Amino acid sequence: MEYFDLVSKDAFWWLFTLPVFMPSKNNNILDGHIIFSLAATFLLLGLLSWALSSGGVAWKNGRNRLGRVHIPGPRGFPVVGSLFVLSRGLAHRTLAEMASRRGNSQLMAFSLGSHPFVVASDPSTAREILTSPCFADRPLKQSIRSLMFTRAIGFAPNGSYWRLLRRMAASHLFSRRNILSHEAGHRLDCANMVRAIENEQRALGFVTLRRHLQFAALNNIMGSVFGRRYDELRDREDLRELTEIVAEGFELLGAFNWSDYLPWLCHLYDPLRVEERCARLVPRVKRLVKGIIDEHQIDGRPVGVCDVGSDDFVDVLLSLDGEEKLQEDDVIAILWEMIFRGTDTTALLTEWVMAELVLNPDVQKRLQSELDQAAAGEGRTTFTHADVANLPYLQAVVKETLRVHPPGPLLSWARLSTEDVHLSNGMVVPANTGAMVNMWSIAHDPKVWDEPDRFLPDRFLTEDVDVRGGDMRLAPFGAGRRVCPGKNLGLAVVALWVAELARGFDWSQQPARPVDLAEVLKLSCEMKHPLCAVAVKRSSHIISV
């Protein structure tokens, strides 16, 4: 074994080609024997390099042995590596189980077809990956390229264009000042949602929460980005188009597309028709976003309710000049990404919180009591962002939900190494390797958290854990230079919604459709079966926005 370790695995490749040069009966170059020998040679070579590469086919030629300590990992199958295992089911759970069974929690190498990946399931390696400037790019899938996302913040390569976008978004969309300037809009969306829930409960005797959360999330982000809010009746057509486009985009970005990892498959096997569907979606996206921009430019201020005293993000992007001036397609891509990211994460995180509150009536009661006291103390009928930021139990409930159900369990948007990266444990991750952090695994690791499978918000009352990227035991927004720029907005909105929903209603199981915490992993990890619950209005609650 040592011998093989020292000698490059491909050193003997020429032995297998010898039959080709042997004389054959009729010296015909297309002799059947020759063809057979060649095929057998390549097959043997392939099998040999696969058999000798821990981590699988993409780690051949000793790629995982560049450092003092080699990166261990499963071989998977020849050619496809671990594709079969990870294409089905819940990749975060499968990878967690594999890493723990093999003792590869620090770092595990695996192959997705010809693409090498590593996954860290331990806080200190996670920190090194997320905070290293050498992991500031992201691997790209076909759908990301086709849907223009390489021109938006999330997938733009690390460089001056990406830095400009981050700077713009940080100061004009996600800053504290900006979040507060849109507060009136956030509270309005929340009050409308509470009313719609009340109506649905009255009509049906139960509520399916997801639709309401997604609509409020859409209006929140449309308000901050475009200064435009939708009305379900007045804007029925626009809304239908927008929600269809967003849903199709999610489906395409979240789809497991085999040809992303085996490029030669793209013309042979595309069961989801990713390429064709992306090509059809892009003109619709452009038409829709361009329409809103045009409306914006004509009117100065678009229709719908505007947030007072704030420039929206479109104004800012359109005002860039000189070297910073953006092409129209760039502006469309950036705005499209914001709609996309803003509608997904906040809604699905709130749905997880509410599911846990239904399943844990004691936690719900304790939260309601904190909310009632705060409301009485402030003499308010609805909460502000500042109110909810100071409610420790509410914050603990949101953090515990982020721990048990991180929306991006594998920090869905992986990183890519731009050069060989030397880790402090002696391993070297070669350039062009995809790197994931299994946040789900860290957040469910009994060595990191006591009783990790129980929903216990109290754990965050005794210890202040920074969930915004400062503590790798729980970093659901990632960390380092590509940390989620929307984290403050996301947390502020979710806390406000949970506060109003928990103070407004008593939530309980609907006997015909009990709460099911099964997950489905798309672009984010969401409830497989949308939460359906009985929401009885609490007498203490009056809405007055």
Ligand code: HEM
């Ligand atoms: C609960 C809410 C949210 C969660 C859990 C979440 C999670 C994440 C995660 C895990 C990443 C990858 C970070 C990394 O690679 O280190 C990310 C990136 C990103 N998120 Fe969020 N996010 C949330 C809300 C939002 C919102 C509301 C927006 C915008 C409206 C947003 C916009 C983005 C963008 C643009 C990136 C890419 C950053 C870059 O590559 O430079 N997120 N988010």
